[in-house]
Amino acid sequence: xxxxxxxxxxxxxxxxxxxxxxxxxxxxxxxxxxxxxxxxxxxxxxxxxxxxxxxxxxxxxxxxxxxxxxxxxxxxxxxxxxxxxxxxxxxxxxxxxxxxxxxxxxxxxxxxxxxxxxxxxxxxxxxxxxxxxxxxxxxxxxxxxxxxxxxxxxxxxxxxxxxxxxxxxxxxxxxxxxxxxxxxxxxxxxxxxxxxxxxxxxxxxxxxxxxxxxxxxxxxxxxxxxxxxxxxxxxxxxxxxxxxxxxxxxxxxxxxxxxxxxxxxxxxxxxxxxxxxxxxxxxx
Amino acid sequence: xxxxxxxxxxxxxxxxxxxxxxxxxxxxxxxxxxxxxxxxxxxxxxxxxxxxxxxxxxxxxxxxxxxxxxxxxxxxxxxxxxxxxxxxxxxxxxxxxxxxxxxxxxxxxxxxxxxxxxxxxxxxxxxxxxxxxxxxxxxxxxxxxxxxxxxxxxxxxxxxxxxxxxxxxxxxxxxxxxxxxxxxxxxxxxxxxxxxxxxxxxxxxxxxxxxxxxxxxxxxxxxxxxxxxxxxxxxxxxxxxxxxxxxxxxxxxxxxxxxxxxxxxxxxxxxxxxxxxxxxxxxx
Numbered sequence: 001x002x003x004x005x006x007x008x009x010x011x012x013x014x015x016x017x018x019x020x021x022x023x024x025x026x027x028x029x030x031x032x033x034x035x036x037x038x039x040x041x042x043x044x045x046x047x048x049x050x051x052x053x054x055x056x057x058x059x060x061x062x063x064x065x066x067x068x069x070x071x072x073x074x075x076x077x078x079x080x081x082x083x084x085x086x087x088x089x090x091x092x093x094x095x096x097x098x099x100x101x102x103x104x105x106x107x108x109x110x111x112x113x114x115x116x117x118x119x120x121x122x123x124x125x126x127x128x129x130x131x132x133x134x135x136x137x138x139x140x141x142x143x144x145x146x147x148x149x150x151x152x153x154x155x156x157x158x159x160x161x162x163x164x165x166x167x168x169x170x171x172x173x174x175x176x177x178x179x180x181x182x183x184x185x186x187x188x189x190x191x192x193x194x195x196x197x198x199x200x201x202x203x204x205x206x207x208x209x210x211x212x213x214x215x216x217x218x219x220x221x222x223x224x225x226x227x228x229x230x231x232x233x234x235x236x237x238x239x240x241x242x243x244x245x246x247x248x249x250x251x252x253x254x255x256x257x258x259x260x261x262x263x264x265x266x267x268x269x270x271x272x273x274x275x276x277x278x279x280x281x282x283x284x
Numbered sequence: 285x286x287x288x289x290x291x292x293x294x295x296x297x298x299x300x301x302x303x304x305x306x307x308x309x310x311x312x313x314x315x316x317x318x319x320x321x322x323x324x325x326x327x328x329x330x331x332x333x334x335x336x337x338x339x340x341x342x343x344x345x346x347x348x349x350x351x352x353x354x355x356x357x358x359x360x361x362x363x364x365x366x367x368x369x370x371x372x373x374x375x376x377x378x379x380x381x382x383x384x385x386x387x388x389x390x391x392x393x394x395x396x397x398x399x400x401x402x403x404x405x406x407x408x409x410x411x412x413x414x415x416x417x418x419x420x421x422x423x424x425x426x427x428x429x430x431x432x433x434x435x436x437x438x439x440x441x442x443x444x445x446x447x448x449x450x451x452x453x454x455x456x457x458x459x460x461x462x463x464x465x466x467x468x469x470x471x472x473x474x475x476x477x478x479x480x481x482x483x484x485x486x487x488x489x490x491x492x493x494x495x496x497x498x499x500x501x502x503x504x505x506x507x508x509x510x511x512x513x514x515x516x517x518x519x520x521x522x523x524x525x526x527x528x529x530x531x532x533x534x535x536x537x538x539x540x541x542x543x544x545x546x547x548x549x550x551x552x553x554x555x556x557x558x559x560x561x562x563x564x565x566x567x568x
Contacts, residue, residue, distance in 0.1 A: 134380070134390045
């Protein structure tokens with residue numbers, strides 16, 4: 001079975017496509033993508049699918065919306081699974097019965113015509129959790145501890161300046177042939193009832209390490225080390241900025257992938273394919 | 285150093301009392317109380333205190349409000365620490381620097397006159413998290429997975445009948461000489477934004493396994509196996525009911541301990557001591 005290959009855009013002659021909704025605790029995974037000798041989310045999922053459905057001659061593709069990096073979590077990950085026509089799809093219960101407890105399948109259902117988990121997506125939404133107070137030990141797996149006080153107002157002000165269509169190359173790990181132009185649709189901060197700062201970050205898509213680089217630049221503002229204008233001043237740069245620290249993976253969770261209505265899925269897939277070239281590797 | 289000994293009720297001739305606010309992930313602890321060969325919260329805390337302050341001739345007592353059982357978590361645990369007069373108290377930073385990441389000290393401050401973490405408490409508040417949906421892998425350490433659907437309305441109705449002053453012996457593990465009469469001040473259920481059912485349970489104090497037994501009886505109602513009146517019908521029984529299942533520890537968190545205003549602390553301590561006999565062991 002190939003994973004993350006673009007694959008046919010809809011129900012084809014010989015296969016049926018299913019949509020999978022997934023959640024995982026990324027702590028003990030080397031990210032989504034299969035790697036030799038590493039424990040990965042796609043690797044565990046593929047092993048469970050093979051046990052239930054069969055080998056690569058029956059499972060044609062497993063493609064994910066957000067190829068999360070090592071240590072990154074997901075609550076609202078979406079993938080599609082192409083099975084040879086006539087093969088029965090596994091149930092949520094059968095998959096979860098075989099999967100380790102740090103991955104849960106939330107739903108599996110036949111995909112709407114034209115659905116492609118990666119290319120039909122309108123937007124990805126991530127959350128980044130950081131605390132500048134004494135941390136809750138029960139949330140230490142998904143919350144970054146920041147050793148200095150963070151100013152909510154400075155974080156908001158610096159974030160607002162980053163919104164919109166920009167070249168985010170300063171915040172991206174270089175990848176040959178991949179565009180770094182993205183539309184940042186939301187970047188806002190809220191303190192939850194425990195005082196944890198939660199950033200909500202939404203874009204059409206993210207280049208590699210973009211969320212963690214944006215948060216790193218913003219925390220420099222929040223602690224008063226950088227002026228509020230500095231993150232936005234890096235927009236449009238042609239390459240990655242050495243000044244931007246990439247914050248650790250464990251504070252980051254993919255919370256949602258947004259898709260258009262069913263009748264616009266196929267058109268959206270065509271548009272996305274035309275804009276973005278193929279980008280291997282993780283995109284968080 | 286003795287732990288959980290009642291100790292003098294206020295600042296005495298030879299010692300100064302401090303209030304500690306604590307949080308811990310109970311997963312990898314055999315509960316609060318020190319036991320030989322076991323990893324316990326009091327054991328880890330005592331080791332850190334000894335390293336910073338000195339041995340039992342300097343640290344006279346460490347007494348906790350809620351002696352949590354193995355696997356039970358805490359966000360709002362409170363303890364008091366008696367140090368020989370003239371010994372400087374450790375700081376939050378120095379303690380957290382020595383403690384493992386699954387225990388965090390939130391605050392340490394001189395205690396008000398008459399403060400006693402255990403006997404001055406007016407109430408303990410616990411939360412129990414249970415989900416009847418596909419669980420979030422990031423919350424699997426503090427959320428029970430229930431394999432059948434739970435009816436929120438039935439849970440609420442059965443819970444309301446348990447409120448007030450009762451003999452909870454049917455819901456308590458027997459302990460010689462210990463009263464099982466308690467005032468249940470709150471028992472309510474709410475679904476959070478992820479669909480997780482969170483019970484909030486408040487009483488003046490709890491006898492051993494009381495919270496987990498109450499939740500066990502209520503879940504039997506919630507899934508439709510018991511009539512709504514049955515948990516309350518067990519109130520007043522003279523001994524533990526075999527019909528009541530004790531739910532697992534990992535869904536349970538001590539969220540808050542409530543104390544009276546400073547000028548009522550000493551009186552409250554006297555009253556509590558008079559009502560309750562000494563009860564060794566955990567009380568969750």
